[in-house]
Amino acid sequence: MIEIMNYLSSLAMPLIILLVVIYGVIEKKEVFDKFIEGAKDGIKIVINIFPTLIGLFLAVGALRSSGVIDIAIKLVEPLLNIVNFPTEIMPLALLRPISGSSSIAVATDIMKNFGVDSQIGIMAAVIMGATETTLYTIAIYSSSIKIKKTRFVLIAALTADIVGIITSIVVCRFLS
Amino acid sequence: MLNLVWPIFIIISFSYAIFSGNLQNLNTSIFDSVESAVSLSITMLGTMCLWSGIINVAANTSIMKIMNKLLKPVIKMLFPEIKENPKAQNEISMNMIANILGLGNAATPLGLKAMDTLQKENKNKKELSNSMIMLIVLNTASIQLVPTTIIAIRSSLGAENPTAIIVPVWIATVCAAIAGITVTKLLIYYSNKREKI
Numbered sequence: 001m002i003e004i005m006n007y008l009s010s011l012a013m014p015l016i017i018l019l020v021v022i023y024g025v026i027e028k029k030e031v032f033d034k035f036i037e038g039a040k041d042g043i044k045i046v047i048n049i050f051p052t053l054i055g056l057f058l059a060v061g062a063l064r065s066s067g068v069i070d071i072a073i074k075l076v077e078p079l080l081n082i083v084n085f086p087t088e089i090m091p092l093a094l095l096r097p098i099s100g101s102s103s104i105a106v107a108t109d110i111m112k113n114f115g116v117d118s119q120i121g122i123m124a125a126v127i128m129g130a131t132e133t134t135l136y137t138i139a140i141y142s143s144s145i146k147i148k149k150t151r152f153v154l155i156a157a158l159t160a161d162i163v164g165i166i167t168s169i170v171v172c173r174f175l176s
Numbered sequence: 177m178l179n180l181v182w183p184i185f186i187i188i189s190f191s192y193a194i195f196s197g198n199l200q201n202l203n204t205s206i207f208d209s210v211e212s213a214v215s216l217s218i219t220m221l222g223t224m225c226l227w228s229g230i231i232n233v234a235a236n237t238s239i240m241k242i243m244n245k246l247l248k249p250v251i252k253m254l255f256p257e258i259k260e261n262p263k264a265q266n267e268i269s270m271n272m273i274a275n276i277l278g279l280g281n282a283a284t285p286l287g288l289k290a291m292d293t294l295q296k297e298n299k300n301k302k303e304l305s306n307s308m309i310m311l312i313v314l315n316t317a318s319i320q321l322v323p324t325t326i327i328a329i330r331s332s333l334g335a336e337n338p339t340a341i342i343v344p345v346w347i348a349t350v351c352a353a354i355a356g357i358t359v360t361k362l363l364i365y366y367s368n369k370r371e372k373i
Contacts, residue, residue, distance in 0.1 A: 009342035013322055020234045027237050038232020042225030045281065046217055053213040056178075059185035061209030065201040066193035099178060108216060108329050116333040125330055125341045129323035130348035134316040141312045142304060144288045145295045149303040152363040156309065157316040160356030164317070167351040171344045 002175060049101060056105035064109055086169065088120045092127060093165050097134040097158065104128070119176045126168040131161050212332075219332035220325070227324045231277050243273045254314070254357065255307045264293045268311060278320050287315055306364045313360050317353035320345070 024031035063069050073087045080087050092110060096103045107124045114120040134157045142150050193202040234240070247269045258264045267290035274283035290311060298305045304312070323345050331338035 005343040006337075006340060009340050009344075010337070012342045013327075013339055016322065017230050020230050020237070020239065023237045023239055024233045029233070029236050031233055034233045034236050035229035037229075038235075039225040039229035041232070041281075042228035043221065045228070046221045046224050049220075050213070050217045052178075053217060054210055055182060057209040057213040057216075058206060059182055059189070061205040061212075062189035062193070062202060063185055065205035066189040066198055067196065068189045068192050099181070102178070102181065104325065104329070107326075108212065108333070111329065111333050112212065116330055116335040122341060122344070125326050126344045126348055128329075129320065129326045129341060129345035130318070130352060132316045132318035137316045138312055140284065141287065141291055141308070141315065145291050147295075147302060147304055147308075151304050151309060151367070152360075153304055153309045153312050156313045156356055156360040156363060159359045160313060160317045160352040163355035164348050164352030167348040168344065171347050175344065 005175075052101045053105065056102045057108070060102070060105040060109045064113065086120060086123065088114060089123055089127065089165075089169070092124055096127065096131050096165075097161055098136070100133040100136065103133070119172055122175070123169055123172040126172055127165050130164040130168050134158060134161050216329060216332045220328040223324050223328035223331070227278065227322065231279055234277065240270075240273060243276070244269050247272055254310055257305070257307050258294070258297075261293070261297065264290060264297075264307070267293055271311070272314065272319075275315065276319055276321050278322055278324050283315070287311065306367075309364075310357070310360050313356040314353070317349060317356050319349050319353055 021031060024034070069091060073090060076090060077087050080090060088110060092103060092106045095106050107128045110124040111121040116125075135154075138150065138153055138157060142148070142153075190202065193199060244266070248265070251265050251269055251272075252259065255265070255268065258268075267286060271283055271286040271290055274280075274286055291308060294305060294308050294311070295301065298308070322342065326341065326345075327338045330341065
């Protein structure tokens, strides 16, 4: 089972690239020109996010090295232990729905501290991949059409997030 | 948002480090953080450019049309209220495709366009309609074929196999999406019932 999952994970990216290139060739598109055109957009995305990353890595690194995160974790630890929730993940689970770039900083910090291939490191990665900045998305979508009454959207979206985080933890525990 | 959170983080951690005499750790971490932001960005530059390039090739072929066709029945099921609005269906489908392919920057404008179209036939212009809520929930569930950012982070930290998390991510996102859709459908059902009474 785990081997199949690992195989599919390694297969996904190469297979998609292969299919896209074959499709492009069959339909007689200028495949390489289109590739270069798109790759240039990639540079813009990274350059735009770079200053934010510097600022947030600094803040998150300071929170950890000063010991503030440890104190915060100790405070909520008894509560998390009841539901068997890994305390190391808590800062990420709290920030993830609010801010995309700060959750990248927190997730990177966790992966670096506990090891990128450790169970906690993999959990942080899976949670990042499986969830979104829910509050930000709701705010952008509702405010774009000037709606303030959002009914039950927050409940539904946060349920999805919580299920995503719990599933990530369960799957990672099963894997290792 | 960050204008509030960032100063709080800095003030709490820097003053705590000074009062607890933890200055050496703090100094090391300042330079460590800046350095890891640089190394992450450099690794990310590679992954992002590669992926944006491949997706741009895909966007110029009929792959999008095929995905659009495959998504039609799903959209009809999730958005029963826009049966007679092909424009809204199409925009929602494009938004979902952009999300699946990991085109975050393209997904949001497409989603906002769909919101605009949905608002036109919204009965109560001050409240989100059922279809709008479903669209937002789908966008917050972030169904993504290849989670490129997280793969870039893993490879910048020297993971043995950076893509190993893809299938676990799929499992977790699908569960999250199913949960979100189910809760939305249930709450729509109950709010319709209440309106009838």
